[in-house]
Amino acid sequence: MFSLVENAENVIVVRNEDGVVVFDNLEHQRLTGGSIVGAAVESVIKRNENYRTCIEKDRHLLALNDINFSRDIELFDNIEYETVREKLIYNDRNFIITTIRPLNLRTTSLSKDDLTGCFTRSYFKSNLVSFSTKTIAFIDLDGFKIVNDRLGHRKGDECLINFVSLITSCLRGDDRLIRYGGDEFVVVFDSVELEGITARLDEINHKVIDYFDRQNIKLSFSYGLSHIKITTSMKQSRLPIEICILQK
Structure with missing residues (x-):
């Protein structure tokens, strides 16, 4: 199962309640230019300001008691992506699992x-x-x-x-x-x-x-x-x- 997620065509990333990445699959690493597991949030934002929006949307979902799922359209490197977020509780800690796919696969080649x-x-x-x-x-x-x-x-x-x-x-x-x-x-x-x-x-x-x-x-x-x-x-x-x- 881990191999399926690691090599999935869609981008998959898991962040904890502090916004720190605890897992990113190969597609996410290709998108960001390398793994950012364990990297300080501010250091990632410094490299790419778009990441700040990702963290803010994670925190917004975590703050909602009656909603465990969200769907957004986000822009990264001038390409539109469908972003699906889902809450997960593990060992009494909150995590956000995010799945991202390009809305237009043809435009992905632009980057x-x-x-x-x-x-x-x-x-x-x-x-x-x-x-x-x-x-x-x-x-x-x-x-x-x-x-x-x-x-x-x-x-x-x-x-x-x-x-x-x-x-x-x-x-x-x-x-x-x-x-x-x-x-x-x-x-x-x-x-x-x-x-x-x-x-x-x-x-x-x-x-x-x-x-x-x-x-x-x-x-x-x-x-x-x-x-x-x-x-x-x-x-x-x-x-x-x-x-x-x-x-x-």
Whole structure:
């Protein structure tokens, strides 16, 4: 039974009465970019302000003595989801079991790249405010055009998939990998330690070079590190958010 829930197509998450996640299945982890079991509520809200609404709705249901079930339509990463909450009492403690499914499966693809499984440019833009406390690496894949021209687009796609796999294996739970377009990628690091991030990127680059060199393919990447600064006026604006890149 646990395996069925863990691998269910719908998002399933269980929070205690304090709002702390005690279980999240694989789909929830894909949605949030990693497991948040045991994470402090405020730290999760800091990463994604939408989570505050989730906690408030949990608390509202817990406060109702005669209602054990609720259904809502919620927005996450600009995608509408049907959210069903149900109260559970276990060992005299209250929990909320939440099941979430996208209302339009086609729109779910807007946040994930079909080829590589990375987050997309639209995901990056819709989460700029939450990324403003993080470090951004803009990555260009060097040598990719030559691969496409000489070996064909199918081989190029294979290289992109393997490149993403290499980077993903070196990232931490709260980091985000985004395919910005073509052979351009963005890594959102959950850190502001530029020296440490530089060392990690250089190490990843060596792994990329070694991996493709064994296939007689010359691929590497160049990168630039930045912080995103979003002013108060930008946060309040209804227009598309503009960003100020502080190049390091």
